[in-house]
Amino acid sequence: MRTASGGLIDRNVPLNFRFDGRPYRGFAGDTLASALIANGVRLVGRSFKYHRPRGILTAGPEEPNALVELRNGARREPNTKATTVELYEGLEAASQNRWPSLSFDVLALNGLAAPFLHAGFYYKTFMWPASFWEKLYEPLIRRAAGLGRASGEPDPDRYEKAHAFCDVLIVGAGPAGLMAALAAARSDARVILCEQDFVLGGRLLAEHFEIGGKPGAIWARGLETELRSFPGVTIMPRTSVFAAYDGEYAALERVSDHLAMPPPFMPRQRLWKIVARHCVIATGAVERIIAFGGNDRPGIMTASAIRTYRNRFGAAPGKQAAIFTTTDDGWRSIADLRDAGVRVAAVVDPRSEVRKDLVSQAQSVGANVHFGSQVVQAHGAHGVKRITISSPGGAITTIDCDLLGVSGGWNPNIGLTTHLGAKPIWSDGISAFIPGELSRAMSVAGAARGKFSLRDALADGASVGLAVSEATGFARPLLDVPRVGDEDTNMWPFWRSTPTGKFAFVDLQNDVTAEDVQLAAQEGFQNTEHLKRYTTLGMATDQGKTGAVVAQALMAALTGTAMGTIGVPRARPPETPVAIGAFAGHHRGKSFRPYRLTAGHRWAEEQGAIFTEVGQWLRAQWFPRASERDWLETVSREAATVRSAVGICDVSTLGKIDIQGADAGAFLDRVYINVFSTLPVGKARYGVMLREDGFVMDDGTTSRLADDHYFMTTTTANAGRVMQHLEFCHQVLWPDLDVQMISATEQWSQYAIAGPRSRELLRGIVDGQFDISNAGFPFLAAVAVTICGGQPARLFRISFSGELAYELAVPARYGDALARALMEAGAPLGVAPYGTEALSVLRIEKGHAAGNELNGQTTAADLGLNRMMSTRKDYVGRVLAERPALADPDRPALTGFKPVDRKTRLRAGAHLFQQRAAISPENDSGHLTSVAFSPALETWIGLGLLKRGSSRVGEIIRAYDPVRGGDYLLEVCSPVFVDPKGERLHV
Amino acid sequence: MSDVRLVAQPALAEFVFSERFGNPAGPAGVTVVLRHDLRIASVIARRGCEAELAVRVERTFEVAPPPGPHRIRKGNLTILGIGPGRWMFLQEKGAPEFADVLARDLKGLASISDHSDGYAVFEVGGPLARQALAKGVAIDLHPKSFGVADAAVTSIAHIGAMLWQTDDAPRYAIAVFRSSAGSFWHGLRDSAAEFGLTVHPG
Amino acid sequence: MRIPCPFCGLRDAEEFAVLGSDPGPRPDPAAPNALTAFSDYVHLRDNPAGANREFWYHASGCRRWLRIARDTRTHQILSAELAVPSGTS
Amino acid sequence: MRYSFLSLARGALQGHSIWPRVWRDAAPKPAYDVVIVGGGGHGLATAYYLAKEHGFSNIAVLEKGWIGSGNAGRNTTIIRSNYREPGNIPFYELSMKLWEGLESDLNYNTMVSQRGVLNLYHSDAQRDAYARRGNAMRIHGVDAELLDEAGVRSYAPYLDFDNARFPIRGGLLQRRGGTARHDAVVWGYARGGDRRGVDIVQNCEVTGIRIVRGAVSGVETTRGFIGARKIGLAVAGNSSRVAAMAGLRLPIESHTLQAMVTEGIKPLIPGVITFGAGHFYISQSDKGGLVFGGDIEAYNSYAQRGNLPVIEEVCEGGMALMPMLGRLRVLRSWGGVCDMTMDGSPIIDRTPVDGLYFNGGWCYGGFKATPASGWCFAHLMATDRPHETAAALRLDRFATGRVIDENGQGAQANLH
Ligand SMILES: Cc1cc2nc3c(=O)[nH]c(=O)nc-3n(C[C@H](O)[C@H](O)[C@H](O)COP(=O)(O)OP(=O)(O)OC[C@H]3O[C@@H](n4cnc5c(N)ncnc54)[C@H](O)[C@@H]3O)c2cc1C
Ligand SMILES: NC(=O)c1ccc[n+]([C@@H]2O[C@H](COP(=O)([O-])OP(=O)(O)OC[C@H]3O[C@@H](n4cnc5c(N)ncnc54)[C@H](O)[C@@H]3O)[C@@H](O)[C@H]2O)c1
Ligand SMILES: Cc1cc2nc3c(=O)[nH]c(=O)nc-3n(C[C@H](O)[C@H](O)[C@H](O)COP(=O)(O)O)c2cc1C
Numbered sequence A: 001m002r003t004a005s006g007g008l009i010d011r012n013v014p015l016n017f018r019f020d021g022r023p024y025r026g027f028a029g030d031t032l033a034s035a036l037i038a039n040g041v042r043l044v045g046r047s048f049k050y051h052r053p054r055g056i057l058t059a060g061p062e063e064p065n066a067l068v069e070l071r072n073g074a075r076r077e078p079n080t081k082a083t084t085v086e087l088y089e090g091l092e093a094a095s096q097n098r099w100p101s102l103s104f105d106v107l108a109l110n111g112l113a114a115p116f117l118h119a120g121f122y123y124k125t126f127m128w129p130a131s132f133w134e135k136l137y138e139p140l141i142r143r144a145a146g147l148g149r150a151s152g153e154p155d156p157d158r159y160e161k162a163h164a165f166c167d168v169l170i171v172g173a174g175p176a177g178l179m180a181a182l183a184a185a186r187s188d189a190r191v192i193l194c195e196q197d198f199v200l201g202g203r204l205l206a207e208h209f210e211i212g213g214k215p216g217a218i219w220a221r222g223l224e225t226e227l228r229s230f231p232g233v234t235i236m237p238r239t240s241v242f243a244a245y246d247g248e249y250a251a252l253e254r255v256s257d258h259l260a261m262p263p264p265f266m267p268r269q270r271l272w273k274i275v276a277r278h279c280v281i282a283t284g285a286v287e288r289i290i291a292f293g294g295n296d297r298p299g300i301m302t303a304s305a306i307r308t309y310r311n312r313f314g315a316a317p318g319k320q321a322a323i324f325t326t327t328d329d330g331w332r333s334i335a336d337l338r339d340a341g342v343r344v345a346a347v348v349d350p351r352s353e354v355r356k357d358l359v360s361q362a363q364s365v366g367a368n369v370h371f372g373s374q375v376v377q378a379h380g381a382h383g384v385k386r387i388t389i390s391s392p393g394g395a396i397t398t399i400d401c402d403l404l405g406v407s408g409g410w411n412p413n414i415g416l417t418t419h420l421g422a423k424p425i426w427s428d429g430i431s432a433f434i435p436g437e438l439s440r441a442m443s444v445a446g447a448a449r450g451k452f453s454l455r456d457a458l459a460d461g462a463s464v465g466l467a468v469s470e471a472t473g474f475a476r477p478l479l480d481v482p483r484v485g486d487e488d489t490n491m492w493p494f495w496r497s498t499p500t501g502k503f504a505f506v507d508l509q510n511d512v513t514a515e516d517v518q519l520a521a522q523e524g525f526q527n528t529e530h531l532k533r534y535t536t537l538g539m540a541t542d543q544g545k546t547g548a549v550v551a552q553a554l555m556a557a558l559t560g561t562a563m564g565t566i567g568v569p570r571a572r573p574p575e576t577p578v579a580i581g582a583f584a585g586h587h588r589g590k591s592f593r594p595y596r597l598t599a600g601h602r603w604a605e606e607q608g609a610i611f612t613e614v615g616q617w618l619r620a621q622w623f624p625r626a627s628e629r630d631w632l633e634t635v636s637r638e639a640a641t642v643r644s645a646v647g648i649c650d651v652s653t654l655g656k657i658d659i660q661g662a663d664a665g666a667f668l669d670r671v672y673i674n675v676f677s678t679l680p681v682g683k684a685r686y687g688v689m690l691r692e693d694g695f696v697m698d699d700g701t702t703s704r705l706a707d708d709h710y711f712m713t714t715t716t717a718n719a720g721r722v723m724q725h726l727e728f729c730h731q732v733l734w735p736d737l738d739v740q741m742i743s744a745t746e747q748w749s750q751y752a753i754a755g756p757r758s759r760e761l762l763r764g765i766v767d768g769q770f771d772i773s774n775a776g777f778p779f780l781a782a783v784a785v786t787i788c789g790g791q792p793a794r795l796f797r798i799s800f801s802g803e804l805a806y807e808l809a810v811p812a813r814y815g816d817a818l819a820r821a822l823m824e825a826g827a828p829l830g831v832a833p834y835g836t837e838a839l840s841v842l843r844i845e846k847g848h849a850a851g852n853e854l855n856g857q858t859t860a861a862d863l864g865l866n867r868m869m870s871t872r873k874d875y876v877g878r879v880l881a882e883r884p885a886l887a888d889p890d891r892p893a894l895t896g897f898k899p900v901d902r903k904t905r906l907r908a909g910a911h912l913f914q915q916r917a918a919i920s921p922e923n924d925s926g927h928l929t930s931v932a933f934s935p936a937l938e939t940w941i942g943l944g945l946l947k948r949g950s951s952r953v954g955e956i957i958r959a960y961d962p963v964r965g966g967d968y969l970l971e972v973c974s975p976v977f978v979d980p981k982g983e984r985l986h987v
Numbered sequence B: 001m002s003d004v005r006l007v008a009q010p011a012l013a014e015f016v017f018s019e020r021f022g023n024p025a026g027p028a029g030v031t032v033v034l035r036h037d038l039r040i041a042s043v044i045a046r047r048g049c050e051a052e053l054a055v056r057v058e059r060t061f062e063v064a065p066p067p068g069p070h071r072i073r074k075g076n077l078t079i080l081g082i083g084p085g086r087w088m089f090l091q092e093k094g095a096p097e098f099a100d101v102l103a104r105d106l107k108g109l110a111s112i113s114d115h116s117d118g119y120a121v122f123e124v125g126g127p128l129a130r131q132a133l134a135k136g137v138a139i140d141l142h143p144k145s146f147g148v149a150d151a152a153v154t155s156i157a158h159i160g161a162m163l164w165q166t167d168d169a170p171r172y173a174i175a176v177f178r179s180s181a182g183s184f185w186h187g188l189r190d191s192a193a194e195f196g197l198t199v200h201p202g
Numbered sequence C: 001m002r003i004p005c006p007f008c009g010l011r012d013a014e015e016f017a018v019l020g021s022d023p024g025p026r027p028d029p030a031a032p033n034a035l036t037a038f039s040d041y042v043h044l045r046d047n048p049a050g051a052n053r054e055f056w057y058h059a060s061g062c063r064r065w066l067r068i069a070r071d072t073r074t075h076q077i078l079s080a081e082l083a084v085p086s087g088t089s
Numbered sequence D: 001m002r003y004s005f006l007s008l009a010r011g012a013l014q015g016h017s018i019w020p021r022v023w024r025d026a027a028p029k030p031a032y033d034v035v036i037v038g039g040g041g042h043g044l045a046t047a048y049y050l051a052k053e054h055g056f057s058n059i060a061v062l063e064k065g066w067i068g069s070g071n072a073g074r075n076t077t078i079i080r081s082n083y084r085e086p087g088n089i090p091f092y093e094l095s096m097k098l099w100e101g102l103e104s105d106l107n108y109n110t111m112v113s114q115r116g117v118l119n120l121y122h123s124d125a126q127r128d129a130y131a132r133r134g135n136a137m138r139i140h141g142v143d144a145e146l147l148d149e150a151g152v153r154s155y156a157p158y159l160d161f162d163n164a165r166f167p168i169r170g171g172l173l174q175r176r177g178g179t180a181r182h183d184a185v186v187w188g189y190a191r192g193g194d195r196r197g198v199d200i201v202q203n204c205e206v207t208g209i210r211i212v213r214g215a216v217s218g219v220e221t222t223r224g225f226i227g228a229r230k231i232g233l234a235v236a237g238n239s240s241r242v243a244a245m246a247g248l249r250l251p252i253e254s255h256t257l258q259a260m261v262t263e264g265i266k267p268l269i270p271g272v273i274t275f276g277a278g279h280f281y282i283s284q285s286d287k288g289g290l291v292f293g294g295d296i297e298a299y300n301s302y303a304q305r306g307n308l309p310v311i312e313e314v315c316e317g318g319m320a321l322m323p324m325l326g327r328l329r330v331l332r333s334w335g336g337v338c339d340m341t342m343d344g345s346p347i348i349d350r351t352p353v354d355g356l357y358f359n360g361g362w363c364y365g366g367f368k369a370t371p372a373s374g375w376c377f378a379h380l381m382a383t384d385r386p387h388e389t390a391a392a393l394r395l396d397r398f399a400t401g402r403v404i405d406e407n408g409q410g411a412q413a414n415l416h
């Protein structure tokens, strides 16, 4: 119920929302959980295994129970913790993991079958018959398991990533974090303060503490104002720091989650990568539960959550309460409940006494005080109605209540301190794990390291803040720690009631009970990690923040070991769950990876090109014409045009590396298998490079532009890797050489002009003073020219197609214009643009190796290039190319193939067998690497790697392609199908 | 011989620019100018020639090449340190012969390559420029750690880039490979959308 | 991870390509045991749990190869230097 | 105690007091015939098969922490035999067959779920490479189907077909591939070995290997010296460190592989899907979490944790492929130390030291190999001859050049 007054909500701003279709009203400043409580809603969800009714346990991200499906349609967010959802107008949420409805859930029957469904039951059954697993058992389990439902639709919202840098990062804006921030800010450091909540203050918002005479929340607001006055301070509310990585922290800013929908131009969430010279973890602590029968019933809450709902949200979670506490601060709830008009029926404390004033306060509100007592069972199907307590001497009492506050002690929030590997240590003083040894760049302050009282938290925050300022090189500023009253932090470790009763949960969401822990111990799953993996303890969406340590304590008792000796639970990023979309940012859909476009891209588009992805590049694959039936017709036409007239192809994507220096030639000799130092100026040469392990790495044409200047081309796919390799060879292997290199891929726009009429075409482009006649500019010539009336360009007479051909390069700004000029000049000659597919047809007809053959597993000899391997020099890969398996004459070698039935279509990837050999692994003798329909031969042709291929020309072999139903005969032939003597190159 | 004259196309010519993107309210938080007037050449010292090269550059341009990841400007010349013994020389309103002239001037001491066509250069300013850039740039642009005397070669949302600050407004220049200009622009546009963005195609 | 590039300063590891462990000097290709020596050089690694000598390439930066010593248990960088000291390239 | 519906019912009635320890908490004896170092899936499977198939009875598995604490306890549970190289296929197919009978063999439900593994392709070249691979599988008697785009659309309609940077053109599907419950595999083998007398010794780290005149005599451990006639190393990510105790250098580097799991959700993704244009693969656990991962960290590491860029890259791949994942939350991420070889394929072989056998180099893919690895390693240790399906997984293949490089990346461990 909503209390008449109080809280930090804005009662002037009512907000309407729906839960399971029913309308409710809350206020600005509410969370979904507080608004539900204010509306008297207790049943919120169903548990994972037994589908038990569940309510709201906590008021923060540690919540195990109150999971809902938030929003609708494509924006549906399953498993959303109602305790972290900021209420907004029109919010819609639904309960999950129940069918047909929240109050009547068929699978609640699982609860009856609980004796069968103990931890790990599935490992012991469902084994027979084997095929029933996938068909029957597993689908049943999968449907019953899981929690909420994904939308199944593309996420319509945008996500962003951003980088931030600071001297001091402070995580958590409770009293400790605020003081640390103030210290750092006053020392002039650049500070970032991240707070996951939408209001700063931490527990100050939830308690009725006073600081320096002001209510804690007001003090926090004042401090926030002061912090904002420093230009070097950035305050980030709604931002969870969720991971510590090497050298950076990751944080999630929930930019628009408190709105029905992100505003225009705003992302839903933003992933921050924060580089901080120092980090202060001031993340507070989480109150934990106690194991007793029925401790999961709606209406059972942590005592601190009750205070939060009362003090921060003006919401009373019940009418008649009982408190089960083993801490002094649990007693403090009494006053808050009284203020909220909730009757406190009883306080149950397993300790034998507490401070007098706590007792008298309890008595003053009429509560019965039960020392040395324990709650052993909570009753009530859809919410607690009664509890049974056992008192010294075995007396059993029953108490009516619709609200039970539980305080089992506090767990410091140390997750972030462990991400980089620091092991937490057990503190007997506070009966909790505290941070272990940390890196020098991280400190912990306040409740996060067990400084639980407000006074301690403030003082600790201040002193850590000051120390950090100094450590990061700033002057120590003046700082007073505000005065506050003392606060009780006494507690007694108490983990479970005796008898523990049925359904005494240690993991509420995953339905792990004290009995399961017992069973795990009995079966040998005693190590903390075995316990976890066997029972699923701590693996739910709350990561066991309120209960796992209880189970570990039970296990320690069962095995007679001290806490922490049989394993310390390991927290892992993210500290609180983070949407996959946020990690991806804008890198999705078409923006998944950047794309690269050549300067001629728009021209190609205008020509109707169909593009294909080659690495990040988009390359024109072919240029269909309206009259053409399919791509094959188009590609055949393009290839035929090159063989009969002239075609132009954008080859700008090839890697280009400018290599200069006195030793450039010597350097190339060491990276290529063949010799380049003897290449005359003005000439180009085809080169092959190996990896040091002797396999082919890449190939390409390199030209000599001057004595000390070479220009290398690489394949498109390997451009980056080759550049890196060359730099390695130079900087690491041979730093003595005078050679400089830099990528020039982007500077040049380069077109192949290929076909018998290519010279004629060029004659219309290249300026008249340049002799490009066959004699004046022979095959493999490479020179600087001018074109179109003085435009500098580079002309290479090289050919991939086997025709008379050139490549012409211009500075990229002229790339578009050059394509158009070439087309214009070629129009009378029947020019056509051709794409990568025709390029591939032409090169297959010529038996040139390309990507499918340069697959990282082939040697130069496999590709028939062994004659290029110089024996007069050392080069990368030479030695290991001599390894026995690489030098084996039986290796598959590059071979040509034609179908025996000329109409058969070949497909790359088919394996090759002797004609009459059985299909078996031993007889597998190679595969087809590349195929094409050859317009020149009017049949499909292929290249492939066939064992001893070169000596088998004329043999009929079998191509076997079962994944596409192919099985046909091939004739082995030379890989050069067209113009085997290469005469056309020289015309 | 052809009577066709080749007409230059700036990088990004394929993108249609409107004046204003993103949030239409109020003055734009981010302004972008595309620079097409820059001539760019890499200068890599020949082996063992760094000192002599510095002298020659200073004699020729009245400014020494900065030894670290720095930027220096003199007249219409900007020099960016992009690696040990490696610089990018940029000339505003430069002539096509820039690289050739450099090569002549520095002959024997450095290897020069022309990159005037290899980059698209974005100048990003406006009151919220730094906030917008923080969404992609992984280096600290706070005045305490980056200023007009600095240069960086880095990667911005998977795209390689050279970055320098042109004035204390602050305005930044970002050079990305020409082929990636479109992707870079899309990222920049999205990053600046919440602040409002105006573009001058330069 | 942040890599202290001697030229560029502290940079995100994403800007780098890492080759793996430093295999030591390239063997003499003319030595009689060259085949074994090269095979070991290319394939065998100490792979220590602790300080490891590695090659990193500042691919999206100054394009220098760095020799880096790094603790493989903590990822702490112990030292970073250019493969070729400045001024000799 | 045999596990069955009946025993489960009996347990339910008797308050579970009937369930004994799944394996004994053995203290080490002074000496064994065989000592297996490493209580991961492979070590435990080896011990199990040595006992069951080769009649050894005096075996210990020494584990430095708790069994399954290594990669066996942290992998993404994918099992498949869709390899391309003849050195790999028979081995992984043996494993697949053993998976298919594992539960009845072990009397333990390891939840082998043959839900299908689909590898997507996005270009013609990739299609051809997958065709080559699928054909190689079929030639070895392994199931493989090459789907075209329409086939993928009907198999997995929730993928992004229409707005993709790298459009999906098809995929290679192995229907017999799938997943298995990783921890259960460890526990099942442990239980099976234990019942045949294998001593499983936890918290027993091997710190030295004692070699006398070129032959092993035992291991130094944190629980004292333990004699052994034969020693089998199955320490996965720690291979180099343990092998170094015998003076061996390996063609291995250790790299972290990270994986992630989302909060549990109702069934969404039925099979296993691998993106072909980025590093991302995914399946859904029976508990409901989407389990996914991608590439290894490029740098050497023993830290069992990784960094943010790989997580981002993986999620980028996920969003590119399945934009419906956007609002699902990563619940936990973790890392494991992978023993990456220089050709990306594993090693099961003798070593130059007499009595010392090596099993490792599993890279990020050795979970699927667990049964066959145990089977073949046991065979090798028992007979001193390689098992026929593992004959190519030799240590000297790098020197001879008979490398098994599925992707042609060459001798750089972090590229495989
Ligand atoms: C995140 C991730 C995802 C993966 N996903 C898949 C997948 O989907 N499919 C797949 O097939 N594979 C996958 N793998 C790989 C697979 O998990 C491993 O290859 C496989 O588990 C290795 O074999 P193992 O089980 O024996 O190793 P481990 O479980 O690592 O066993 C080695 C054991 O040796 C112990 N040990 C080490 N040193 C010593 C010593 N000195 N003394 C005593 N004991 C020692 C370790 O503690 C460890 O328990 C993945 C790996 C990771 C990290
Ligand atoms: N009496 C007791 O036994 C006891 C025990 C524990 C805490 N307390 C009270 O708790 C307070 C301790 O002060 P404190 O400042 O240490 O803790 P706090 O709980 O007041 O503040 C911690 C803040 O950190 C935020 N936070 C936590 N994890 C975060 C993350 N990953 N990213 C961003 N923000 C995160 C929380 O939302 C919270 O606002 C005192 O008021 C004290 O009275 C008392
Ligand atoms: C297949 C699989 C499913 C997992 N599912 C969950 C899960 O639902 N919840 C969870 O907290 N962790 C889950 N984990 C992660 C484990 O909690 C743990 O992080 C992992 O086994 C590595 O152990 P470590 O983090 O202790 O190093 C899963 C791990 C695997 C391999």
Ligand SMILES: [Zn+2]
Residues within 6 Å of the ligand: C005, C006, C007, C008, C009, C058, C061, C062, C063, C064
């Ligand atoms: Zn650098």
